[in-house]
Amino acid sequence: MRRLAWLATALIAAGATAAVLASASAQGSDTARFDVIFDDARGLVGGQLVKIAGAKAGTIQNVVVTPDFKARIEALIDSRFMPFHQDATCAIRPEGLIAENYVDCDPGSANSPALSGSRGHPPTVPVTHTAEPVSLLDLFNIFNLPTRQRFMVLTDELGIGTSGRGSDLNDILLRANPTLAAVRNAIGILARQRADLKTIIDATDAIAAQGATHSASVQSFLQQAAALSTLTATHRDAVSQAVARLPRMLAVAQPALQRLDSFALDSTPLLQQLHAAVPSLERLSNNLGPFEAAAAPGLAKLTSALTKAIPSIRRSTPLLQTLTAYSTRSLPSSKLFARLSKNLQRHGFVENFLSIAYYIGASLSRFDSTSHLLPLELIAPSHGACSNYSSTPVQGCSAHYGSQPSYKPERDQALQGLADYLLK
Secondary structure, three states: OHHHHHHHHHHHHHHHHHHHHHHOOOOOOOEEEEEEEEOOOOOOOOOOEEEEOOEEEEEEEEEEEOOOOOEEEEEEEEHHHOOOEOOOEEEEEEOOOOOOEEEEEEOOOOOOOEOOOEOOEOOEEOHHHEEOOOOHHHHHHOOOHHHHHHHHHHHHHHHHHOOOOHHHHHHHHHHHOHHHHHHHHHHHHHHHOHHHHHHHHHHHHHHHHHHHHOHHHHHHHHHHHHHHHHHHHHOHHHHHHHHHHHHHHHHHHHHHHHHHHHHHHHHHHHHHHHHHHHHHHHHHHHHHHHHHHHHHHHHHHHHHHHHHHHHHHHHOHHHHHHHHHHHHHOHHHHHHHHHHHHHHHHOOHHHHHHHHHHHHHHHHOEEOOOOEEOOOOOOOOOOOHHHOOOOOOOOOOOOOOOOOHHHHHHHHHHHHHHHHHHHO
């Protein structure tokens, strides 16, 4: 109910603004020219009024006859009421029962293409979108004797001429009065939207029922609407000035609004992707809390580790710079070595080299009933009988590894001799 009150308040405010706009003077603004084609001028002359939706918009400048004997009304109106669209309509209406006539026009809907001039004429409302009234004098003339007889003859001839041509007569009626065509289209639209109208009526019943049960809220809404209307009336001049400046402001804001519209169109795919990613982002947000709680101890320890590691990192900076320089200088050689390695691998170099080492070792190794033994000889100065090779046991020498108390002096002498030889 509160939303309904706000909606009605907005509608009343819009109506009050429109009323102020209609009553604002159009003096001092630019003018624009347009033409209207009627079957008959109906007494229109230069200087008579032109109204847009009942508001005074301009005057008739001239009335001329077209080549096909129609009446072209040349009018000059305030440019704020332009442009006229292709579904614009105009009609000749009387100011009163015996007053002069004026032209009343509807510029058309904004989604219809704008009228454009042709053949040296300004934007022109065609004769198919115009209508003429039946004046009270025409109605009285029917009862005069000559006119009555002629009307009877005309009616008889019309009945004979239209006999069996109902569809043609229907087209003539629709052509003679565009309002009938508009009413027919409106009835068709209402027929196609019968279900929607039924829903609206049901919703209206529900709103009325809610209003009946909330009479205090409705009364408060009406009081607020009355206060708003009173406030608008007391600031009528300020609202009129604001409305007078509104067209210029809209003209200045139109480029920005066009860019905003283009941005909205371009950002639609991104917004759709963001909408699709919302569930994943929501899951991430829900999981971020437990992850943060679990990671807090590790982050605390990481701070201590980084504090201790920073000096080492600083000390290793020169080494890293050296490695970086070496990597840069060795890049060509590394690429060449990589090509060589791939070539050697492709031709089985590693397997063949290992096979050669294996077969050479197998050919040089000695073996007995237990295993193979690769012969290695240490050529060292003789420091006793146990340091020379012998195929038969030598008195006081042993072939076993390990500490032998009885052979310790000889072993020490042999090791000392080997060390002296290697240090030469």
